[in-house]
Every structure is written in structure tokens, then in C-alpha cells.
Amino acid sequence: MKVLIQEAQILQAVQRIASEIRNYHGQPIVLVGILKGAFVFLADLARYLEERKVDFTIDFLAISSYGDRTETSGEVKILKDLDEDITGKQVIIVEDIIDTGLSLAYIISVLDARKPASIAVAVLLDKPERRLVEVPVAYRGFKIPDEFVVGYGLDLAGKYRGLRDVRIYERE
Ligand code: IMP
Ligand code: MG
Numbered sequence: 001m002k003v004l005i006q007e008a009q010i011l012q013a014v015q016r017i018a019s020e021i022r023n024y025h026g027q028p029i030v031l032v033g034i035l036k037g038a039f040v041f042l043a044d045l046a047r048y049l050e051e052r053k054v055d056f057t058i059d060f061l062a063i064s065s066y067g068d069r070t071e072t073s074g075e076v077k078i079l080k081d082l083d084e085d086i087t088g089k090q091v092i093i094v095e096d097i098i099d100t101g102l103s104l105a106y107i108i109s110v111l112d113a114r115k116p117a118s119i120a121v122a123v124l125l126d127k128p129e130r131r132l133v134e135v136p137v138a139y140r141g142f143k144i145p146d147e148f149v150v151g152y153g154l155d156l157a158g159k160y161r162g163l164r165d166v167r168i169y170e171r172e
Helices: 009-019 039-051 102-112
Strands: 002-005 030-035 058-061 077-079 090-098 119-125 140-144 165-167
Touching: 009 039, 009 119, 009 140, 030 039, 030 102, 039 058, 039 090, 058 102, 090 102, 102 119
Parallel strands: 030 058, 030 090, 090 119, 119 140
Antiparallel strands: 002 165, 058 077
């Protein structure tokens, strides 16, 4: 598999994102990691934020994925909900990749109904070519071409999440 983004480049981007995140009006930040793919990005982001003395807590949300990634009418549902109440809090959704945007659009609508002070999205990877719904992305690591990628939390059928870099998966 061909390396698309090297470990050092990823860490640099995560550090940059951490430097862009701050507490507004003293509101506590809740980082909402989307399971499972975001766990590596979230782990690095949280450690850079701690270094910068940003005040945050971490929570997780799991949603069902579309069985077939090309299906656009797919039902999404919450498999694991947040533990924390996000009312009045500054929510930052932390996601590995945005593709069609359907998952994030759904997540935003669910969380928005709980009246947080604000919601922002942080994604490591963005495939803008495949977007079907508009999603505001406040913090982005990289725009990438329309290729299937694995590593740094991203999987193919549950595998490759532990790779330190991001690679293009090519079927042979
Ligand atoms: P969206 O709803 O189409 O934006 O889908 C986003 C979700 O699809 C991500 O959270 C990933 O789980 C998955 N996904 C999209 N593209 C890739 C990829 O290239 N590699 C691994 N997972 C992907
Ligand atoms: Mg995902």
C-alpha cells in the first residue's frame, strides 16, 4: 500500500489544529470522538491540547455506518450515545474522515438538538469530491483525493487502524 501522508506530516497537522482550538468565553470544551475511526486522531489531539492548557473533556459517540458506502439513503442510528450532558458547552466533533458528509450531518443534527453553546467539526481527512451534503468544517488536517485510505485509525473491515501513517488501499 502506498503511503499518502507520513506520520510526521500527520502530527504536524494535528499540532496545528490543536493550536487553533481555544476556549471561548470560558466555556468548557467537550471533544466528541466518533468511534471507532477517530480514536487515534483524538488521542494525539488531546495530548497537544493538554500541552497548550486548553480546558476540555472527552466523550464518545458511535453511529452505525452505511453498509455500502455508495448508498446515499442509508439509515444512520446511534449505537453508543454520549455520557455527558452537552447543554451550554462548546462541542468539537472529532472525526477521522469526511466523505459524503452524511454521517457528520446526522451527528450535528442530533447534537444540535441538545442545545450546546456551539458545535464545530474537526476532521483529519477530507474528500471534498464526494460530498453530498454541505457540512461546515472548522478544523481540517488534509484534503485528499477520492481514494480509499487506511491507517491512523481508519480501517478496511476492521484492519489497519494501527498504522502510523495514512495509506492508499489498492485492491490487487
Ligand atoms: P460519510 O458519511 O460519507 O462522510 O462517511 C464518513 C465515514 O465513512 C467515516 O467516518 C469512515 O468511517 C468512512 N470512510 C469514508 N472514506 C473512508 C476511507 O477512505 N477509509 C476508511 N473509512 C472511510
Ligand atoms: Mg468513521
